[in-house]
Amino acid sequence: MKTTFRLVGGTDVDPASAKSPPPRRKRDRPSGTVQGIDPSLDNRPPAGSLSTTAENGRLRDRRRDAWRMADSIRSYWQARLKFENAIACAQNNDAPEGRSHPPYDNDDRWAILAKYREAIAQQLLTPAPDTAAIVWKRAALKSGQHQYTGVKTERIERAIAFDLEFLTAHPVRRSNSEAMAHRREFKEAMRQRIRDIAASRDLSDEEIKPVLKLKHHEIARFTETHGVNLGWLLEGKGRIFKKDQQDLAAVVTMMPIADQQAIRATVREILQERDQ
Numbered sequence: 001m002k003t004t005f006r007l008v009g010g011t012d013v014d015p016a017s018a019k020s021p022p023p024r025r026k027r028d029r030p031s032g033t034v035q036g037i038d039p040s041l042d043n044r045p046p047a048g049s050l051s052t053t054a055e056n057g058r059l060r061d062r063r064r065d066a067w068r069m070a071d072s073i074r075s076y077w078q079a080r081l082k083f084e085n086a087i088a089c090a091q092n093n094d095a096p097e098g099r100s101h102p103p104y105d106n107d108d109r110w111a112i113l114a115k116y117r118e119a120i121a122q123q124l125l126t127p128a129p130d131t132a133a134i135v136w137k138r139a140a141l142k143s144g145q146h147q148y149t150g151v152k153t154e155r156i157e158r159a160i161a162f163d164l165e166f167l168t169a170h171p172v173r174r175s176n177s178e179a180m181a182h183r184r185e186f187k188e189a190m191r192q193r194i195r196d197i198a199a200s201r202d203l204s205d206e207e208i209k210p211v212l213k214l215k216h217h218e219i220a221r222f223t224e225t226h227g228v229n230l231g232w233l234l235e236g237k238g239r240i241f242k243k244d245q246q247d248l249a250a251v252v253t254m255m256p257i258a259d260q261q262a263i264r265a266t267v268r269e270i271l272q273e274r275d276q
Helices: 052-092 096-100 106-125 131-142 153-169 176-201 216-226 230-235 248-253 257-275
Strands: none
Touching: 052 096, 052 106, 106 131, 106 153, 131 153, 131 176, 176 216, 176 230, 216 230
C-alpha cells in the first residue's frame, strides 16, 4: 500500500520522489588562509615559522646561556673568596669553627682572588642578553670592579655599546623584570643629572629633595627655576641649559673625573704663576 503524506495547507509529498538538498561545498581556498580574506592580503607567517620577535628571542636565549655560565662562575669565586676570608677570621680569633679547616694560607687567598677577578673580566666581556645584564655591567664598571683585571675601561664601554646595538636591532617583548630594570636605570640617570646641576648651582640636598622624587610638577618647576633644558634632563641629549650661555662650573662638573682633576690642576698652576 502506497503511503502519501499530506501537509496541512500544502501539497501532497511522495517520499520516493522527494529529493534531498545538494550537500554544501566548502569554498575553495588555500589551506591556512582565513575565509573571506584575499590570500594576497594574509600577511601572517607561514605555518611552522617564527615571528620576528620569536626569532629575536631565540638569538637572545643563545646569549643568555653564555651569560648565566659567566655569572655562575663569578658568583662561585666570589663565594669562595668570602669563605676563605671567613676561615681566616675564625682561625685568627681561635674560634672552634676554624679548627675544622686546614691552616689558612695567604697564597691560597691570592690565587682565589685572581680567579675572581678573571671571572669578573670574563662576565663584563660576555655579550649581554637583556637590559638587566647591561645594568649590571654599568654598575660593575662604575664601582671599579674591573680594576686589577687587566681589562681597560674603554674595552668594556665598547662591549656595552655593542650590547645596546644588538638589543636595539633584536627587540622582543619585555619581561616584567627587564621593564623594571629599564625604568630604574632611566630614573637613576635622571637623578644624577639633577645632582650635577645642583653641584654647579651650589644647591643643598634639601633644595633638590622634591625634584629627586621625579614628580612631573617638580621637574617642571626645577627646569624653569634653573633654566635647564628639559630634553637634556630627561634623556641627556642636547644643550644643558635653555640659553646658549652655560656656566663653566656646570660643564666641568659633568666631565669625567680625570678631566675635572686635570682642569683643576691647570687652574691651580695658573693662579700660582699669577701670584708669584
